[in-house]
Amino acid sequence: MAVLWAGPWPHAWPRGWAVPKRLAVVDPGRCVDCLLCALACSRRFGEGGLARSAIAVRSVGGVEHGFVVIVCRACPDPPCAASCPVGAITKATVGVRVHPERCIGCRTCVLSCPFGAVHWDEDNNKPVICVHCGLCASFCPHGVIALEEVGGG
Amino acid sequence: MDKALTRVLRIDLTKKRTWVEERPNLFEKGLGGAGVAIELLYELCPKDADPLGPENPIILAVGPLNPLFPLASKAVAMFKSPHTGNLGESHCGGRVALALRLAGFGALAIQGKSDVPVYLTVHRGRVQFRDARALWGLSSSLTAGRVLREIEPGSGARTILRIGRAGERLVTYANVIAETYRHFGRLGLGAVFGSKNLKALVISGTGTIPIPDPPRYQKLYRELWERATRSDHMRKYHDLGTAQNIRPLNQIGALPVRNLSATRYNEEPAFSGERLAEGFLGRRLACSACPVACIHLAILREPHPVEPYFYKTTFVSYDHEPLYALGSMLGMESPEGVLKLIDSAEVWGLDAITTGVVLAWATEAFARGLITEQDTVGVKPSWGDTQAYLEMIRRIADRKGELYWTLGQGVRAASEKYGGQEFALHFGGNEMPGYHTGPGALLTYLSGSRHSHLDSAGYALDQDCLRAGQNPPPEELACRLFAEEARRQVLSSAVICFFGRNLYDWETIQTALGVLGIEKSKEELMALGAAILRQKYAFKVREGFSLEKLTVPMRAVETPTPLGVISEDYLRKALAEMEQLLRGDDGLAGDA
Numbered sequence: 001m002a003v004l005w006a007g008p009w010p011h012a013w014p015r016g017w018a019v020p021k022r023l024a025v026v027d028p029g030r031c032v033d034c035l036l037c038a039l040a041c042s043r044r045f046g047e048g049g050l051a052r053s054a055i056a057v058r059s060v061g062g063v064e065h066g067f068v069v070i071v072c073r074a075c076p077d078p079p080c081a082a083s084c085p086v087g088a089i090t091k092a093t094v095g096v097r098v099h100p101e102r103c104i105g106c107r108t109c110v111l112s113c114p115f116g117a118v119h120w121d122e123d124n125n126k127p128v129i130c131v132h133c134g135l136c137a138s139f140c141p142h143g144v145i146a147l148e149e150v151g152g153g
Numbered sequence: 154m155d156k157a158l159t160r161v162l163r164i165d166l167t168k169k170r171t172w173v174e175e176r177p178n179l180f181e182k183g184l185g186g187a188g189v190a191i192e193l194l195y196e197l198c199p200k201d202a203d204p205l206g207p208e209n210p211i212i213l214a215v216g217p218l219n220p221l222f223p224l225a226s227k228a229v230a231m232f233k234s235p236h237t238g239n240l241g242e243s244h245c246g247g248r249v250a251l252a253l254r255l256a257g258f259g260a261l262a263i264q265g266k267s268d269v270p271v272y273l274t275v276h277r278g279r280v281q282f283r284d285a286r287a288l289w290g291l292s293s294s295l296t297a298g299r300v301l302r303e304i305e306p307g308s309g310a311r312t313i314l315r316i317g318r319a320g321e322r323l324v325t326y327a328n329v330i331a332e333t334y335r336h337f338g339r340l341g342l343g344a345v346f347g348s349k350n351l352k353a354l355v356i357s358g359t360g361t362i363p364i365p366d367p368p369r370y371q372k373l374y375r376e377l378w379e380r381a382t383r384s385d386h387m388r389k390y391h392d393l394g395t396a397q398n399i400r401p402l403n404q405i406g407a408l409p410v411r412n413l414s415a416t417r418y419n420e421e422p423a424f425s426g427e428r429l430a431e432g433f434l435g436r437r438l439a440c441s442a443c444p445v446a447c448i449h450l451a452i453l454r455e456p457h458p459v460e461p462y463f464y465k466t467t468f469v470s471y472d473h474e475p476l477y478a479l480g481s482m483l484g485m486e487s488p489e490g491v492l493k494l495i496d497s498a499e500v501w502g503l504d505a506i507t508t509g510v511v512l513a514w515a516t517e518a519f520a521r522g523l524i525t526e527q528d529t530v531g532v533k534p535s536w537g538d539t540q541a542y543l544e545m546i547r548r549i550a551d552r553k554g555e556l557y558w559t560l561g562q563g564v565r566a567a568s569e570k571y572g573g574q575e576f577a578l579h580f581g582g583n584e585m586p587g588y589h590t591g592p593g594a595l596l597t598y599l600s601g602s603r604h605s606h607l608d609s610a611g612y613a614l615d616q617d618c619l620r621a622g623q624n625p626p627p628e629e630l631a632c633r634l635f636a637e638e639a640r641r642q643v644l645s646s647a648v649i650c651f652f653g654r655n656l657y658d659w660e661t662i663q664t665a666l667g668v669l670g671i672e673k674s675k676e677e678l679m680a681l682g683a684a685i686l687r688q689k690y691a692f693k694v695r696e697g698f699s700l701e702k703l704t705v706p707m708r709a710v711e712t713p714t715p716l717g718v719i720s721e722d723y724l725r726k727a728l729a730e731m732e733q734l735l736r737g738d739d740g741l742a743g744d745a
């Protein structure tokens with residue numbers, strides 16, 4: 001199922017700082033499979049389509065049974081970063097960052113993420129992982145995904 | 154322009170051979186979608202082709218706006234129709250357009266006939282022929298979909314197009330089902346699949362579409378997204394779906410009831426959009442790239458025939474047209490009954506509209522003694538009888554027995570054989586849609602290139618006329634419908650869903666194309682629309698069609714509409730005018 005991260009953020013956020021946000025799947029039950037989120041994510045790069053989208057939607061055994069939204073949940077201790085043999089994925093304030101110049105395209109990270117949230121850019125042979133910018137959420141017409149404060153509040 | 158859009162994937166099922174053609178000129182001329190598909194049909198379909206012969210091509214096409222803008226969600230199919238024997242055109246949402254375009258193609262054309270049942274897959278731009286012998290003959294189209302979903306890759310960005318038994322057995326109005334609940338519904342594409350031994354077509358695609366001017370694109374996208382999600386017009390499809398039409402049509406007396414012997418129920422039908430939403434609505438879905446989500450799924454909960462506390466639940470997608478055809482047209486009362494009939498058409502792979510009109514004709518023919526219990530093999534069709542209709546739908550898909558075989562060819566064939574032509578509700582061989590609103594609707598059915606209510610939406614014009622108390626002269630009506638149908642050719646070449654027609658006025662289409670580097674003036678776009686329409690008409694004439702020789706079903710001109718009884722004389726005048734317009738003798742730009 002899609003993931004709603006509920007645990008406490010490991011380190012308290014200093015008072016007065018802008019609280020970092022992560023993209024959360026708040027209610028996959030309302031998803032209608034329009035793919036506007038995935039198409040929005042590709043627009044980050046000024047392109048159309050899905051090649052470099054960090055979010056995907058799949059049916060749970062047929063559209064009548066609903067959907068899962070597959071996107072990075074911003075692990076506090078990210079296994080994808082730990083799995084990379086060349087250090088091309090590092091932990092960030094929220095989620096992780098990919099350093100494409102270091103990446104050798106081995107796909108180890110793809111296997112490491114239990115949610116399947118490490119997507120793959122076939123053209124460039126590099127991973128695509130959500131950076132929690134929230135662009136997709138602003139185009140979801142049905143309130144399925146949203147930016148949510150992490151830990152701080 | 155995006156180079157990938159101009160690639161046409163060619164597939165020959167006889168020789169099991171595939172190749173790709175680069176056709177920039179084709180897309181420059183026709184834009185995409187309908188404009189490109191009609192060109193390809195003209196080119197690939199030989200004159201007088203047998204619609205069920207290997208020579209009939211199956212063409213699918215998408216356009217420059219798919220899936221780059223809100224509601225740019227449709228794909229267009231063209232073929233020669235085994236149902237009417239003429240132009241076959243059908244549109245489908247779901248994920249078809251997204252998958253085909255992101256697989257790196259603007260169109261595909263399938264020709265020939267496989268010696269064994271196969272299904273085709275297109276993954277990462279490569280075609281494979283796969284053995285479909287095990288899938289052939291399955292009793293439910295849903296099972297075929299489930300199996301393919303499991304064994305094929307590309308989940309999340311793929312379309313699974315397949316036929317049911319009706320398609321395999323060449324019922325001339327068999328449909329092609331996409332992703333479950335979406336269809337290339339009308340004019341028998343399913344039978345064309347069946348005739349080629351083609352069970353299914355799976356396409357997945359996650360490619361990129363280059364955008365020449367990203368900031369302008371982002372800005373326009375946001376603007377259109379906002380207009381689409383906020384407009385009242387969209388709200389209508391959003392809230393109740395197309396089913397919201399049942400209540401108002403019943404109120405004004407424009408809902409065809411019991412084979413159009415009446416036009417309203419005394420009280421609001423129990424299967425109106427409102428009543429279904431309250432009692433049955435279980436889930437909503439959207440086509441890829443569409444913020445509206447007009448697809449409404451009802452939950453049908455049925456008890457086990459003997460065991461207590463044992464239920465099965467079925468999801469049934471409902472829309473205005475199936476509710477009319479398998480509801481009011483059959484005098485149905487119970488919403489559960491209507492949902493069961495819709496589900497059954499889905500399972501066997503039949504076009505719901507034609508199926509309903511066929512059953513309505515059979516019910517009346519049975520009552521009048523034109524067909525007997527011997528013909529029906531013991532089934533006694535009567536208005537509202539769910540069980541009888543379920544049985545008949547199954548037999549039509551099975552094609553066993555003379556009557557059922559003939560019913561599988563539509564009401565034109567059935568009434569030619571058994572009589573009852575005066576109440577056989579077809580227009581140009583295609584069964585009537587669910588609006589008996591007035592002259593606009595009838596003229597659309599008669600003259601529209603697909604004989605479909607969506608061609609020029611005369612029903613909407615009728616409702617405007619009713620509100621405004623107008624009665625346009627036949628020539629004016631023809632001109633207005635021609636202009637609307639021409640405009641719709643541009644939408645279906647882009648390809649924008651017709652529910653987005655108010656969002657995409659000329660200026661918006663122009664801007665959207667401009668952002669993608671396709672510069673066209675409004676006049677050029679208008680001329681393009683007229684040219685596409687005329688080219689379709691030219692194809693129809695080539696295949697023996699004549700507006701003049703069209704018959705008008707007597708029932709349609711006898712049963713009053715909210716705008717009164719429509720005389721055949723009026724319709725003939727309008728048709729004559731329409732013919733002038735379609736031939737292009739009016740000085741308007743764009744030639745056939």
Ligand code: SF4
Pocket residue numbers: 071072073074075078079080081095096112113114115116117118129
């Ligand atoms: S990609 Fe997967 S493993 Fe890595 S941080 Fe996101 S959810 Fe965790």
Ligand code: SF4
Pocket residue numbers: 023040041044053054055071129130131132133134135136137
């Ligand atoms: S939050 Fe940003 S990066 Fe993550 S899926 Fe949405 S648009 Fe893509």
Ligand code: SF4
Pocket residue numbers: 030031032033034035036037038057069139140141142143144145
């Ligand atoms: S935009 Fe929202 S409703 Fe549409 S597919 Fe994404 S999560 Fe689902």
